[in-house]
Amino acid sequence: MGWITAILASGPARKALGLMLAAIALALFLLNLRRTGERVGRLAERLETVEKTNDIQRRMLDAAANRPRTRDELARRLRDGEF
Secondary structure, eight states: OHHHHHHHHSHHHHHHHHHHHHHHHHHHHHHHHHHHHHHHHHHHHHHHHHHHHHHHHHHHHHHHHTSOSSHHHHHHHHHHTOO
């Protein structure tokens, strides 16, 4: 066990260990950045889908609110050409 400590305590080994740790930290950062980008892309797609759905539902509600209530009103609208 003493020889491992002696090797790791040497200057070049500490430098190499520091560089390896920096490289691992950089790789983990880049992988996390990539995963975050994918997650943001999925969230943006979901938001776009929700906005489209809400727009469709709003138009359906508007159409339902403006529909004729009785047959007489329907006939009047058809005669007047309001459709």
